[in-house]
Amino acid sequence: MRDKVLGVLLGLAAGALMMTSCAKAPLKKTQTQVTGAKSVKIVFIPKNTGNPYFDSLINGFKKASEEQGCEFSTVAPATAEATSQLPFIKEQMQRGVNVLAICPNSPDALNQVFKEARSKGIIVLTVNADLPGNEEYRDACVLPMDFNLTGRSQVELMGSLIDYKGKIALLSATTDAPDQNFWIKGMKEALKEPKYQGMKLAEIAYGNDDPQKSLTECEALLTKYPDLRGIIAPTTVAIAAAAQCVETAKKAPTVQVTGLGTPNQMRRFIKNGTVTAFALWSPYDEGYLSAYLAVGLATKKIEPEPGGLFSVPRLGERKFAEKNVVVTGPPVVFTKQNIEEYHF
Ligand code: RAM
Numbered sequence: 001m002r003d004k005v006l007g008v009l010l011g012l013a014a015g016a017l018m019m020t021s022c023a024k025a026p027l028k029k030t031q032t033q034v035t036g037a038k039s040v041k042i043v044f045i046p047k048n049t050g051n052p053y054f055d056s057l058i059n060g061f062k063k064a065s066e067e068q069g070c071e072f073s074t075v076a077p078a079t080a081e082a083t084s085q086l087p088f089i090k091e092q093m094q095r096g097v098n099v100l101a102i103c104p105n106s107p108d109a110l111n112q113v114f115k116e117a118r119s120k121g122i123i124v125l126t127v128n129a130d131l132p133g134n135e136e137y138r139d140a141c142v143l144p145m146d147f148n149l150t151g152r153s154q155v156e157l158m159g160s161l162i163d164y165k166g167k168i169a170l171l172s173a174t175t176d177a178p179d180q181n182f183w184i185k186g187m188k189e190a191l192k193e194p195k196y197q198g199m200k201l202a203e204i205a206y207g208n209d210d211p212q213k214s215l216t217e218c219e220a221l222l223t224k225y226p227d228l229r230g231i232i233a234p235t236t237v238a239i240a241a242a243a244q245c246v247e248t249a250k251k252a253p254t255v256q257v258t259g260l261g262t263p264n265q266m267r268r269f270i271k272n273g274t275v276t277a278f279a280l281w282s283p284y285d286e287g288y289l290s291a292y293l294a295v296g297l298a299t300k301k302i303e304p305e306p307g308g309l310f311s312v313p314r315l316g317e318r319k320f321a322e323k324n325v326v327v328t329g330p331p332v333v334f335t336k337q338n339i340e341e342y343h344f
Contacts, residue, residue, distance in 0.1 A: 034098050034298050034299055036299060037068045037069055037070050037295045037299060038068075038069040038070060039070075039098075040068075040070040040071065040098050040099065040294070040295050040298045040299065041070070041071045041073075041095075041096065041097045041098050041099070042061070042065060042070060042071065042072050042073075042097065042098070042099040042101060042291060042294045042295070042298075043072075043073050043074065043075065043092045043095075043097045043099070043100060043101065044057075044058060044061050044072070044073075044074045044101040044102070044103075044127065044287070044290070045074070045075060045076055045085050045088050045089065045092070045100070045101070045102040045103070046058070046074070046076045046102075046103050046128075047076070047080040047085075047103050047105050047129075047173075047177070047209060048076055048077055048078060048079055048080040048084070048105075048209060049076045049077070049078055050078075051209060051236065051237060052236070052262055052264065052265060053236040053237075053262055053283055054076070054103070054283070056262070056282075056283040056284045056287070056344045057127070057128065057283040057284065057286055057287040057290075058074050058287060059284055059287065060282075060283065060284040060285060060286060060287025060288035060289075060290070060291070061074070061101075061287035061288070061290060061291045062287075062291075063284075063287075063288055063291075064287070064288045064289075064290075064291030064292050064313075065291045067313065068291065068292070068295050070291075070294075070295050072291065075088050075091070075092065076088065079208070079210070080105050080173065080174050080177070080208060080209045080210075081105060081174065081176070082105050082106035082109040082174075082176040083105075083106065083109050083110075084105060085102065085104070085105055085110065086109075086110065086113060089102070089110065089113050089114075089117065090113065093113075093116070093117050093120065093122065097122060098121075098122060098123060098298045099122065099123045099125055099294040099295075099297065099298050100114075100117055100122050100123070100124050100125070101125045101126075101127045101290055101294055102124070102125070102126060102127065103126070103127055103128040103129050103179075104126055104129055104130075104131060104178055105174065105176060105177065105178075106176045106178065107130075107131050107132050107133060107134055107176070107178040107181070108131065108133070108134050109176070110131075110137070111131075111134055111137045114137040114138060115137055118137075118139070123139050123294065123297045123298050124137065124138040124139055125138065125139060125140055125141070125142065125290065125293065125294055125297065126138045126140075126141040126142070127141070127142045127286065127287075127290045128142070128143065128144060128179065128283075128286060129143075129177070129178045129179035130143065130147070130178060130179075130182075130323075130325065131178060132178055132181075132182055135323045135324075139297060139304055139324070140293065140297065140304040140320065140324040140325075140326065141323070141324060141325045141326070142286060142289060142290045142293060142325075142326050142327075142328060143325055143326070143327050143328070144281040144282070144283065144286045144327070144328050144329065144331075145281050145327060145328070145329050145330065145331045146321075146327055146329070147179070147182050147183065147186075148186065149186075150182075150183045150186060150234070150331075151182075151183040151184065151185060151186020151187040151188075151189065151190055152186055152187070152189070152190040153279065153331070154183065154186075154187055154232050154234055154258070154259060154260075154279070155187050155190040155191060155196055155199070155232070156190070157232075157258050157277060157278075157279060157333065158199070158230050158232050158256065158258050159195070159196055159199060160277075161230065161256040161258060161276055161277065162199070162229045162230050162256055164195065164196060164198050164199060165198040165199065165229070166198070166199065166200070166227070166228075166229030166230065167200050167202045167225055167227055167228050167229055167230075168199055168200065168201055168202065168228070168229060168230040168231065168232060169201070169202050169203045169204070169205060169221045169225065169228060169230075169231050169232075170184060170187070170201065170203070170204040170205065170231070170232050170233070170234070171205050171206075171207055171214060171217055171218055171221065171231050171232070171233040171235075171238040171239075171241075171242050171259075172184060172204060172205070172206050172207070172233070172234060172235060172238065173206065173207065173208065173209040173234075173235040173237065173238065174206060174208045174209065175206050177209075177235075180234050180235060183234050184204065184234070187201075187232070187234075188201070202225050202228065203221065203224070203225070205217040205218075205220070205221055207233075207235070207237065207238045207241060209235055209237040209238070210237065211237055211240070211241050212241075214233075214235075214237055214238040214240075214241035214242065215241040215244060215245050217238075218231065218238075218241055218242045218245035218246070219245055219249070222245065222246070222249055222251060222255065228255055229254070229255065229256065230255060230256040230257070230258065231246070231255065231256075231257050231258075231259075232258055232259050233257065233258075233259035233260070233261075234259045234260050235259070235260060236260060236261050236262050236265060236280070238259070239257065239258070239259040239260060239261040239265075239266065239275075239278060240261060240262075240265040240266065240269075242257045242259075243257050243261075243266065243269040243274050243275050244269075246274060247269065247272070247274040252273065252274045252275070253273070253276070256275075256276060257269075257274070257275050257278075258275065258276070258277060258278050258279075259278055259279075260278065260279055260280050261275075261278045261279075261280060261334075262280060262283075262344060263280070263334055263339055263342035263343065263344060264343065264344060266278055266334065266339075267339055270334065270335065270336055270339050271336065271339070276335065276336075277333050277334065277335045278333070278334055279331055279332065279333050279334065280331065280332065280334070281328065281329060281330065281331045281332065282328065282344070283344070284344060285315060285328050286328040288312070288314070288315065289312050289315055289318065289326070289328050292310075292312045292313070293310070293312075293318075293326060296310055304320055304324040305320055305324070306320050306321060306322055306323070306324060307319065307320065308320045315328075
């Protein structure tokens with residue numbers, strides 16, 4: 001499996017390219033006042049509370065905010081429904097944040113509130129999920145990898161585990177989740193390729209990024225499809241629940257579970273053989289990069305423009321791709337061979 005490792009999370013360019021982000025920025029009348037990095041107030045709103053994935057991302061945000069001397073806070077709804085973040089966004093606008101960093105629970109339900117925030121001079125930065133088709137409602141977006149590659153790489157990973165043959169199911173997050181839905185589109189496209197014609201997608205189930213609901217949905221899949229060969233769970237919540245469910249049902253290795261998971265939540269299942277391989281990236285680096293970008297945008301030291309470059313301490317140079325998307329990267333496939341190197 002070593003050769004399946006797509007890259008390494010850590011050990012990215014270690015250059016100390018500190019950004020000087022304390023200069024005064026010209027103020028428009030409507031704009032929230034910002035005079036330098038130390039005056040920037042960032043809030044990050046993840047999809048929901050209680051997900052260790054976002055704890056890592058928040059730790060990255062915190063570290064980079066400390067380094068820059070800016071204010072960082074985080075609030076989140078208990079559940080990941082399309083509009084559950086709305087009251088939190090409004091409250092933070094009232095509080096006078098300069099940067100609203102958010103992992104949106106919907107690709108379009110927040111358009112109006114984002115528009116309002118931006119009209120007040122607040123930078124809207126989508127982090128970890130974007131607004132496909134509605135990118136004009138945010139200033140820039142930080143994604144952990146090129147999302148155009150995520151779906152296909154998940155199908156390839158599953159294929160390699162089941163010899164490219166058999167019935168598979170997807171266990172996703174919410175029906176509205178912009179990130180998972182984008183990846184699922186990529187998976188469906190990939191499944192049309194000749195290489196994957198032996199793999200049949202039986203069903204897409206939704207666990208709402210809720211551990212209990214994900215577990216129940218997984219149990220239903222096992223009952224409904226006795227000949228199921230694999231479950232792709234492209235969410236750290238559902239993959240952990242699916243591994244638990246397959247372990248309890250003693251269905252491994254006939255049913256292969258893969259997807260996107262955190263090494264800490266998946267370690268036990270990799271070690272006892274319930275799961276052979278799964279993927280992810282570094283949510284910590286993603287948060288770290290986002291905080292540097294947030295301050296750069298708020299102080300106007302960084303102008304979002306496709307092709308534009310900026311530097312982040314420890315991570316090195318990053319480029320704005322089309323639609324001002326910045327990718328943290330790289331993804332990694334975790335197996336028995338490398339899982340001990342990762343602790344998050
Ligand atoms: C869950 C969330 C998050 C996603 C990861 C892979 O933690 O849905 O948004 O990026 O999985």
